[in-house]
Amino acid sequence: MSRPPLTDFVKAYDVRGLVPEQLDVDAAWSLGAAFAEVVAVREAARAVVIGHDMRDSSPELSRAFARGVTSRGVDVIEIGLASTDGLYYASGSLDLPGAMFTASHNPAAYNGIKLCRAGARPVGQDTGLAEIRDLAQELLDGSAEIRAIEPEGTVRVQDVLADYGTFLRSLVDLSAIRPLKVVVDAGNGMGGHTVPAVLGTAAGLPELPLQIVPLFFELDGSFPNHEANPLDPKNLLDLQAAVVAEGADLGLAFDGDADRCFVVDERGGAVSPSAITGMIARREIGKERAAGRLASDVAIVHNAITSAQVPEIIAAEGARAVRTRVGHSFIKAQMAEHEAVFGGEHSAHYYFRDFWFADTGMLAAMHVLAALGEQDGPLSELMADYSAYVASGEINSTVSDAAAATEKVRAWAADHEVTEDTLDGLTLTHAGSGGDAMWWLNLRASNTEPLLRLNVEAADTETMERVRDDVLAIVRGEGR
Structure with a gap:
């Protein structure tokens, strides 16, 4: 049976594939060698730091990747079992490129690799991953002319927990x-x-x-x-x-x-990630203000489908809200450009300037614990201030023609006094007038599946449900 090409499982932002049908030790070795060439050697990094999760295949795959790295004369620091943000910590604190073996929340049959440059800077399709993939494919095919390196790099273990x-x-x-x-x-x-x-x-x-x-x-x-x-x-x-x-x-x-x-x-009760984003944003702005910085100089990044309350909270604190597309590469790029102190996504990814602009669930959890523990009320009462609106959550619909379905929704909206933007899919916003409460919706096509993703938020449940149901009827072919 022929080997599947790396393009099948080297995605836009990471590697994610079935083990061993797609990602096996040979693929891991070739990706390690290519990562060392494209990132470590070019940036004169003295080593690559490697961590892995608890999946059965992770130790073997990470060791194969390490052998690929050392074959290029680059040393390896193995941190062993780690969370992804633990790997980002190692990359940031040691100022080294890194590789984390994990398939995150994917089923047990999968594994993958998240790659970063020194300082936990992301490696994605447009920032080196495509070149790494192509060189790794040539190594697998035996077509790459790559020089022999002597001596090979060394491997040492370092516990950073x-x-x-x-x-x-x-x-x-x-x-x-x-x-x-x-x-x-x-x-x-x-x-x-x-x-x-x-x-x-x-x-x-x-x-x-x-x-x-x-x-x-x-x-x-x-x-x-x-x-x-x-x-x-x-x-x-x-x-x-x-x-x-x-x-x-x-x-x-x-x-x-x-x-x-x-x-x-x-x-x-589940607390919305948007509410957590608003709460942490307020804490981070307060921290900057306490350090003597003007709130107007503080930027917070949020994606296009976080709650409308998030930019409202940021503006009320006198800081700048920066809206960007969904996805860690966009969040991190905007945070770096605006020197933002914090960024949040609807998917519960939280990014911190003081954590090398990388995402860390643990630091977000600690902010929640601190906010709750610094006052006497229950969490439901504390978070009520950050939950002014009603959201549908993300609803996926299988469609044969996402563009046509989106145009039908745009036509429906012509009767509803909306503003439109296309930063990330189609966003329609009704500010609230003529007896109709505030609402907004976002309709985004999946990059990998025949899906349209709908998010709706409104000032009240009745309005949210009405807009949600009207749009779903159109998208799913039941409406005009």
């Missing part, structure tokens, strides 16, 4: 908050490794006023309890039930590689 925890604690001090009881669902992913180290004492750090109630902390890449994808509401059910049963102050759910964090309040 305690340093990672210490660094995060330096950014958000939890030592003086009121005692909190926290249920954490790690989904058998890397949160089971990092939470005890950062929020507990497993890595030798001082005890915090937190009582952690663990759910599914056993590292198991077969995900025996539920998918490690908290964006799907069904995967929050265990956490929501446990928070209520334990009488906990809140719940936290991490995805498979623990770079995303979702929050549940004391009643078991």
Whole structure:
């Protein structure tokens, strides 16, 4: 059977494929050698730092990648088991390019690689990944003319877990908050490794006023309890039930590689990532103001489908809201351009200037713990200030012609006094007039599937549901 081309599973922002049908040790070796040539050698990096998650295939694949790197005369620092943001910490603090072996929330049959330059700067399709893929393919095919390197690079092991925890604690001090009881669902992913180290004492750090109630902390890449994808509401059910049963102050759910964090309040209610974005934005603006910086000089980045309340909160604080397309490459680029202190996405990716502009679910969780622990009220009451509007969540529809369906929605909107923008798909905004409440919608075509993704938000539930249902009827061929 012929080998599938790397173009089948080297995506726009990372590598993600079936093991071993697509991603095997030979592919990993070739990608490691190509990464070393395209990134490490050109940027005179002395080494590449490599981490991996708990999937059964991760150790073997990461070692094969390391052999590819060392074959190019570049050293390797292996940090072993890590969350993706733990790898970003290592890349940033050591100022080295890095590779993280994980397929995040994908099923057990998958694995993948997230790559970054020194300082956790992203590597994507337009920033080196396509060149890495093409060179790796030539290496696999035996067609690349690549010079022999002597001596080969060396491999050493370095544990950065305690340093990672210490660094995060330096950014958000939890030592003086009121005692909190926290249920954490790690989904058998890397949160089971990092939470005890950062929020507990497993890595030798001082005890915090937190009582952690663990759910599914056993590292198991077969995900025996539920998918490690908290964006799907069904995967929050265990956490929501446990928070209520334990009488906990809140719940936290991490995805498979623990770079995303979702929050549940004391009643078991899911807290919108947009609400978390607004809350952290306010905290980061306040931090900058306390350091003597003018709020007007502070920028916060958010994507096109976060709640309309996010830019409203930022503006009320006197700071600048920067709206950009969905996706980490766009968020990170805009954060760097505007020197933004923070960025948030509807998918619970949270990015911090003080974390090399990279995303970290753990630091976002610590902000939530600090905000709750610095006052006496429950989380539901605290987050009510950040939940003014009603959102549909993202709804996918299979369509044969996304452009035609989008044009039908645009025509429908002509009767509704809307403003339009096309920054990321089609966004239509009705400011609220003539007895109709404020609403907006975004319709985006998937880059990889025949899907249209709809998000609707409104000032009240009735308006949201009406707009949602009207648009879905059009998109799915049931309307005019």
